[in-house]
Amino acid sequence: MLNSDQVDLTAVLERRLSETFIGGVFWSSMSNYLGFIIRWPVVLIVSGLLTPNDFGLYAAALVMTAWLALFRDFGFNTALMYYQDDVQRTATVAFWVVLVIAIVLTSIGVLSAPLIAMFFDNPDVTPVARVVSFSFVISALSSIHSTLNLK
DSSP states (O other): OOOHHHHHHHHHHHHHHHHHHHHHHHHHHHHHHHHHHHHHHHHHHHHHHSOHHHHHHHHHHHHHHHHHGGGSSTTHHHHHHHOOSSHHHHHHHHHHHHHHHHHHHHHHHHHHHHHHHHHTTOTTHHHHHHHHHTHHHHHHHHHHHHHHHHO
8 A cells, every 4th residue: 555655756756757758759859850950951052052963963872871870879879868877988888889880881881882873873873972971980970979968
């Protein structure tokens, strides 16, 4: 049987959990929407600077990187946000694992660039896709550090 103190504590914990969940959903949604709002002007500026053919090459390369980006960090950044014990050691391990994943993804991107070019029936996509693939390594170098700053 629960006494009144235990019931009050349970109610407080449930309310706190629901407030935390709602806050997390709100800030996560805001982050996604803000990222979307920021990306559109960048796309518009880049599309104005590039010729339509060059912009098409870049867009074709982004199709490949968008698929590979699904495997970018395997949730290490999110896990690091919530991990409380020995954060520095965990961050070091996460950094190296995320970097190795990025190198593997970059290699897949570089090696599969000719396949993407064949898919789009445009051999000019190959070098663009290879260059864009290096964005995985570049972003991996800062992702864990950015997560630690947010934490």
